Amino acid sequence: MTIFSCSTCAIEHAQAPKPPESCAICEDERQWVPASGQSWTTRDELENQGYALNVHALETDLYAVTTTPKLGIGQRGLLVRTPGGNLLFEPPGFIDAAGARRIDELGGVAAIASSHPHLTGSSIQYSHRFGHAPVYVAKADEQWIRRPDPVIELWDGKAELLPGLWMYQCGGHFAGSSVVHWPAGQDGAGVLITGDTIAVGGDAKSANAMRSYVNNIPLPARAIERILDIVTPLEFSRLYSAFGVLREDAHATVQRSLRRYISWVEGRMPE
Numbered sequence: 001m002t003i004f005s006c007s008t009c010a011i012e013h014a015q016a017p018k019p020p021e022s023c024a025i026c027e028d029e030r031q032w033v034p035a036s037g038q039s040w041t042t043r044d045e046l047e048n049q050g051y052a053l054n055v056h057a058l059e060t061d062l063y064a065v066t067t068t069p070k071l072g073i074g075q076r077g078l079l080v081r082t083p084g085g086n087l088l089f090e091p092p093g094f095i096d097a098a099g100a101r102r103i104d105e106l107g108g109v110a111a112i113a114s115s116h117p118h119l120t121g122s123s124i125q126y127s128h129r130f131g132h133a134p135v136y137v138a139k140a141d142e143q144w145i146r147r148p149d150p151v152i153e154l155w156d157g158k159a160e161l162l163p164g165l166w167m168y169q170c171g172g173h174f175a176g177s178s179v180v181h182w183p184a185g186q187d188g189a190g191v192l193i194t195g196d197t198i199a200v201g202g203d204a205k206s207a208n209a210m211r212s213y214v215n216n217i218p219l220p221a222r223a224i225e226r227i228l229d230i231v232t233p234l235e236f237s238r239l240y241s242a243f244g245v246l247r248e249d250a251h252a253t254v255q256r257s258l259r260r261y262i263s264w265v266e267g268r269m270p271e
């Protein structure tokens with residue numbers, strides 16, 4: 001039995017003697033299957049190809065968890081250190097012994113979560129390596145679970161992942177798309193960790209949200225309003241999306257950008 005991971009999204013699938021026929025994550029209109037067709041890989045194969053896990057500091061108590069070379073969707077995972085244990089957010093689709101030991105040195109992993117199904121990587125392999133830490137999956141996205149396991153904790157609406165570290169369901173990109181509020185982040189100014197629920201623009205000074213980022217499918221105004229309803233009461237000045245960061249004034253930037261977005265999709269902007 002082998003854990004096969006999709007070569008395009010790097011999401012692990014249930015153990016099986018041979019690879020699945022297709023990857024439902026990539027077949028969905030929000031993702032893509034390469035012209036060359038569906039292909040699969042394994043942890044051993046990636047290790048032989050020279051893949052390695054990297055952990056490096058971003059700010060006090062926050063670390064980036066990535067691979068070299070880039071794997072699958074290629075998000076920058078995060079390790080958030082808190083007095084009540086560490087959160088591993090959106091882990092890569094690969095883990096190796098040296099990288100896991102580095103995470104051990106930083107206090108290990110007490111909880112694992114992702115903003116939505118695209119960025120779950122090898123969550124179950126990480127959980128099994130780190131004492132079977134719970135893997136939080138929004139109930140609304142249960143159908144997208146590719147590797148069922150007893151460590152998965154379904155949640156709905158709002159969940160306290162670790163003492164003082166809350167996850168909020170916003171919907172939008174996926175029905176269960178969510179954000180994590182880390183009030184102690186940026187030395188107490190507050191950090192919002194958004195994955196693909198709120199993306200950072202290429203200009204690094206705006207924010208947006210899409211049903212599909214790669215296929216450019218927008219969201220309706222009501223979905224953007226829902227995201228604003230959830231994040232507006234939260235205090236934060238820095239925002240980490242799956243790929244970008246708004247270093248200062250992130251709260252105001254989210255307000256301004258998402259209001260602009262609503263104006264565009266409602267047809268109230270001059271072309």
Ligand SMILES: [Zn+2]
Binds near residue numbers: 010023025026
């Ligand atoms: Zn896939």
Ligand SMILES: [Zn+2]
Binds near residue numbers: 119
């Ligand atoms: Zn996504």
